[in-house]
Amino acid sequence: MTTAWRWGARLQRHNGVPWLAPFLIVFAFFYAVPLARMIFTSFDGVNLDTRHYRYLAGEEVYATVALLTVKVSLYVTAAALIIGYPIAYYLSRLRGSALTIALAFVLLPFWTSVLVRNYAWFVLLARRGVINSLLAGIGVGPLPLLFNTAAVVIGMSYVLVPFMILSIFSVMRGINPIYVKASASLGASRIETFWRVFFPLTLPGVYAGVLLVFITAMGFFITPALLGGGRVPMIAVLIESQVRGVLNFGVGSALGTLLLAGVLAIYYAFDRVLGVDALFGQKR
Amino acid sequence: MMEHPMRPLDRPSPMLHVAGCVGLLYLTLPVLIVAVMSFSASRYLAFPPPGWSTEWYARFFSDPVWTGAMLNSFRLGVCVAAIATPIGSAAAYGLVRKHVVARHAMTAFLLSPMIVPAIVSAISLYSFYVVLGVTGGFLGILIAHVVLAVPLVTISVVASLRRLDPVIERAAASLGASPLRVFITVVLPNIAPGVIAGGVFAFITSFDELVIAMFVGGRSMTLPRKIWEDLVVLVEPTQAAASMVLVLVSVVALALWALAQSRVNRSSGKPSA
Amino acid sequence: MTITFRSAALAFALCAIAVLPARAQERPFTVVHYGGTFGQAMRTAYFDPAEKELGIKIVDTSRTDMAKIKAMVQSGNIEWDVANVNTLEVGRGAKEGLWEAIDWSVIDPKVAGPVGKLEYGVAFVGFSIGLAYNTKKYPSPATAPASWADFWDVKKFPGPRALEDRVRYQLEFALLADGVAPDKLYPLDVERAFRKLDQIKPHIVAWAKPPVQPIELIASGEVDMDSAFNNEVANAQQRGAPVGLQFNGALYTTNSWVILKGTPNKAKAMQFIRTVTQPAYEARLAELTYFGPMNPAAVPLVKPEVRKNLPTEAENLKRSIALNNEWWAANEAALIDRWNKWLLQK
Numbered sequence A: 001m002t003t004a005w006r007w008g009a010r011l012q013r014h015n016g017v018p019w020l021a022p023f024l025i026v027f028a029f030f031y032a033v034p035l036a037r038m039i040f041t042s043f044d045g046v047n048l049d050t051r052h053y054r055y056l057a058g059e060e061v062y063a064t065v066a067l068l069t070v071k072v073s074l075y076v077t078a079a080a081l082i083i084g085y086p087i088a089y090y091l092s093r094l095r096g097s098a099l100t101i102a103l104a105f106v107l108l109p110f111w112t113s114v115l116v117r118n119y120a121w122f123v124l125l126a127r128r129g130v131i132n133s134l135l136a137g138i139g140v141g142p143l144p145l146l147f148n149t150a151a152v153v154i155g156m157s158y159v160l161v162p163f164m165i166l167s168i169f170s171v172m173r174g175i176n177p178i179y180v181k182a183s184a185s186l187g188a189s190r191i192e193t194f195w196r197v198f199f200p201l202t203l204p205g206v207y208a209g210v211l212l213v214f215i216t217a218m219g220f221f222i223t224p225a226l227l228g229g230g231r232v233p234m235i236a237v238l239i240e241s242q243v244r245g246v247l248n249f250g251v252g253s254a255l256g257t258l259l260l261a262g263v264l265a266i267y268y269a270f271d272r273v274l275g276v277d278a279l280f281g282q283k284r
Numbered sequence B: 001m002m003e004h005p006m007r008p009l010d011r012p013s014p015m016l017h018v019a020g021c022v023g024l025l026y027l028t029l030p031v032l033i034v035a036v037m038s039f040s041a042s043r044y045l046a047f048p049p050p051g052w053s054t055e056w057y058a059r060f061f062s063d064p065v066w067t068g069a070m071l072n073s074f075r076l077g078v079c080v081a082a083i084a085t086p087i088g089s090a091a092a093y094g095l096v097r098k099h100v101v102a103r104h105a106m107t108a109f110l111l112s113p114m115i116v117p118a119i120v121s122a123i124s125l126y127s128f129y130v131v132l133g134v135t136g137g138f139l140g141i142l143i144a145h146v147v148l149a150v151p152l153v154t155i156s157v158v159a160s161l162r163r164l165d166p167v168i169e170r171a172a173a174s175l176g177a178s179p180l181r182v183f184i185t186v187v188l189p190n191i192a193p194g195v196i197a198g199g200v201f202a203f204i205t206s207f208d209e210l211v212i213a214m215f216v217g218g219r220s221m222t223l224p225r226k227i228w229e230d231l232v233v234l235v236e237p238t239q240a241a242a243s244m245v246l247v248l249v250s251v252v253a254l255a256l257w258a259l260a261q262s263r264v265n266r267s268s269g270k271p272s273a
Numbered sequence C: 001m002t003i004t005f006r007s008a009a010l011a012f013a014l015c016a017i018a019v020l021p022a023r024a025q026e027r028p029f030t031v032v033h034y035g036g037t038f039g040q041a042m043r044t045a046y047f048d049p050a051e052k053e054l055g056i057k058i059v060d061t062s063r064t065d066m067a068k069i070k071a072m073v074q075s076g077n078i079e080w081d082v083a084n085v086n087t088l089e090v091g092r093g094a095k096e097g098l099w100e101a102i103d104w105s106v107i108d109p110k111v112a113g114p115v116g117k118l119e120y121g122v123a124f125v126g127f128s129i130g131l132a133y134n135t136k137k138y139p140s141p142a143t144a145p146a147s148w149a150d151f152w153d154v155k156k157f158p159g160p161r162a163l164e165d166r167v168r169y170q171l172e173f174a175l176l177a178d179g180v181a182p183d184k185l186y187p188l189d190v191e192r193a194f195r196k197l198d199q200i201k202p203h204i205v206a207w208a209k210p211p212v213q214p215i216e217l218i219a220s221g222e223v224d225m226d227s228a229f230n231n232e233v234a235n236a237q238q239r240g241a242p243v244g245l246q247f248n249g250a251l252y253t254t255n256s257w258v259i260l261k262g263t264p265n266k267a268k269a270m271q272f273i274r275t276v277t278q279p280a281y282e283a284r285l286a287e288l289t290y291f292g293p294m295n296p297a298a299v300p301l302v303k304p305e306v307r308k309n310l311p312t313e314a315e316n317l318k319r320s321i322a323l324n325n326e327w328w329a330a331n332e333a334a335l336i337d338r339w340n341k342w343l344l345q346k
Helices: A002-012 A019-044 A051-058 A060-092 A096-111 A114-125 A130-135 A149-173 A177-185 A190-216 A222-227 A235-245 A249-275 A275-282 B014-037 B054-060 B064-097 B104-114 B118-132 B139-165 B167-174 B181-209 B209-218 B223-233 B239-266 C005-024 C034-056 C066-075 C086-096 C109-115 C147-150 C172-176 C192-202 C213-219 C230-238 C266-276 C279-289 C296-301 C314-319 C324-343
Strands: C028-035 C057-063 C080-085 C122-134 C162-163 C204-208 C225-229 C242-260
Touching: A019 A249, A019 B064, A019 B118, A051 A249, A051 B014, A060 A096, A060 A190, A060 A235, A060 B014, A060 B209, A060 C324, A096 B014, A096 B239, A114 A130, A114 A149, A114 A222, A114 B014, A114 B223, A114 C080, A130 A190, A130 B118, A149 A222, A149 B014, A177 A190, A190 A249, A190 C005, A222 A235, A235 A249, A235 B118, A235 C066, A235 C324, B014 B239, B014 C204, B054 B239, B054 C066, B054 C242, B054 C266, B064 B104, B064 B139, B064 B209, B064 B223, B064 B239, B104 B139, B104 C028, B118 B139, B118 B209, B139 B181, B139 B209, B181 B223, B209 B223, B209 C028, B223 B239, B223 C080, C028 C034, C028 C204, C028 C266, C028 C296, C034 C057, C034 C230, C034 C279, C066 C086, C080 C086, C080 C266, C086 C242, C086 C324, C109 C122, C109 C242, C109 C296, C122 C279, C147 C172, C147 C192, C162 C172, C162 C192, C162 C213, C162 C230, C172 C192, C172 C204, C172 C242, C192 C204, C204 C213, C213 C225, C213 C242, C225 C230, C230 C242, C230 C279, C242 C266, C242 C314, C266 C279, C279 C296
Parallel strands: C028 C057, C028 C080, C162 C204, C162 C225
Antiparallel strands: C080 C242, C122 C225, C122 C242
């Protein structure tokens, strides 16, 4: 065995390839190839025809679906940011065991199944659910909170807020408090300090969180399917019904390819403009 | 980027505490609600429940379809963790420490499953398997989940690797150890927390995953998939009970990891993160 | 803690051991159905006794999905042996080559009752789908919605409604609401039906997933009325849910057993079908679900108080409208696409 090791060592002393080989092989066969096949199918296989795309472009409804997907994703991202930023800030001010416990609270929904979280929203948003019961107590009529866009936005924001919190928190954690103290000692009000010193320093985390949440929201399936009641056809729901429901692989693949292209384009644009490589830590 | 030690800011004001706790409550409330629903005496979605009952848990644990799905998910998660962890750790080591052609592109490729929407991966694999004449099944989901888990493992291991001074590896190499030996005897023990964390994340990711399991699962039923299919076909608080079982397993996994973490930190004298 | 090569190998070995049994298992005899309380009742009334009588293990699963079946038959990977389908799907599936021919030497065609001897299917239950409403809001039959025209009348009966998320049945309901006489229903005037559906669409709060969600929606108060199967309504009433069913304007339809083409268990499948179409079996199911048995010999075995509520009872049958299987078998595929697009529109 030692001889083999020595022999191998001579060849591979600094070469990274053997370390990456397992991942490359698995990813190539069971990830890249199927994706490539899907794109191929969307162009009608060997025919290289754009008929599926033309079909999608021809029907107004599919443009509606695309717009709805973007619209909902924007709402969700905004909501996640508004809710997540203060929570991240709170976390950044905690220490020791308080921080650990708070982090556990943040991670809990993160690690509990999406189904659990959606099921709960049925109970909360139903016509006679918790929220409407409370509203009835103050005399506000039952609001239609379920099976519509509002329900989907609320449900999805909830699922994705932890991503936002963690992105922003990890950046906040690294901000040297000396900047804040210096700003205060130079006479800036608390609001000024926040907006002109603290907030800009947290922007990398905000950008990363926004990107992550927006991209994930675009491809989301479960929440729109469950909480939408068939009335919130986001693109992932449509893909599912095309592929599993009517077995239309051609159109389904075209939709999948469009979604994939859209997501990659957004990521690339973000990276170009804002440099979000930091999301995954500098790899260089 | 070196992390500098945090000097304490002023303690959070009471108002911030209240706001913060409201936020944390918002995060946990839905899970609490499902927990309450799982003990409801009513067959239909009624909140607050008219009475209490453990009927749904009894149904869950006595129904071989449910327990089978749970065990299958468990088995799947363990296998995914067992396979994705070595692959991801090796890839992390190769990317951080070794010379790699097109390192940036490789990294992007490795991390891309985190960006590609699950539905896209699911349908691409589904039609791929159909063409191959393979029904989905345990192996089908296993491989798909491994692809999903590897980026998480890698990120976790990379974080640990960064904290490790490469000097120690060079020292071992200079003493005649082969690269493989260096990795196993010198690097691994030091990045163990990151590797284990990656393994735990891999397990939980697989255990909770729905979309891919739905498409590619075939006869292999997983717990999330069973809950989903039942939600569509027959809504019963049994799903709430099943969901709580899901939660429990994830929480236990995380707790075990946290325990292992603190033990490792204690033994090596490092302060907990 | 050191991760040695040995422990890693051990983990791998454990994993391999865990994986292997999953692969080595042969697929048990599997029956697929529509789920819901119907599926649960079949477990008690059909599958458990049949397992004892035939001495084989029967796995049941849901939900019957024509697209999935098509994929299975095309790829050759048959996961289900016998399927419970709507009788209209017997014809539809036969056209696409999805079913094995029924071996009528093993079964007496009389068990299929009025549906009779089909080349590819054996009918076994009849049931109705009709207007379901919230009995808390409409406690007396006098004030309750009495027809599909009432469902469409948002002035006289204001409130949120739901309909099923598929095209089947909805076209008939729309045409009935528009005043078409039941005996002039078929062939369906699709354009007129969609125009009528456009009218009610703004008041549809949710597109319910059959078979149980319609009941859930009424029981939880999310909607005041929708359409539901008579067995789900009966089941809900037994559990105290405030759901009522309007037999006027209800559609009567039947379900059949089919055998998937290419299954390795064809002989077992025929034995299974022969077993569960016996009078005692069908009577048991009728008592649990209020579904009408197709086997005429089963009817006298059903308890009298249940019998008078069966949709197949002469009186009830007179008030319902029989679904035209041939029309749907010929047209459903194209309509599904149109319906899905219609759902996407504002």
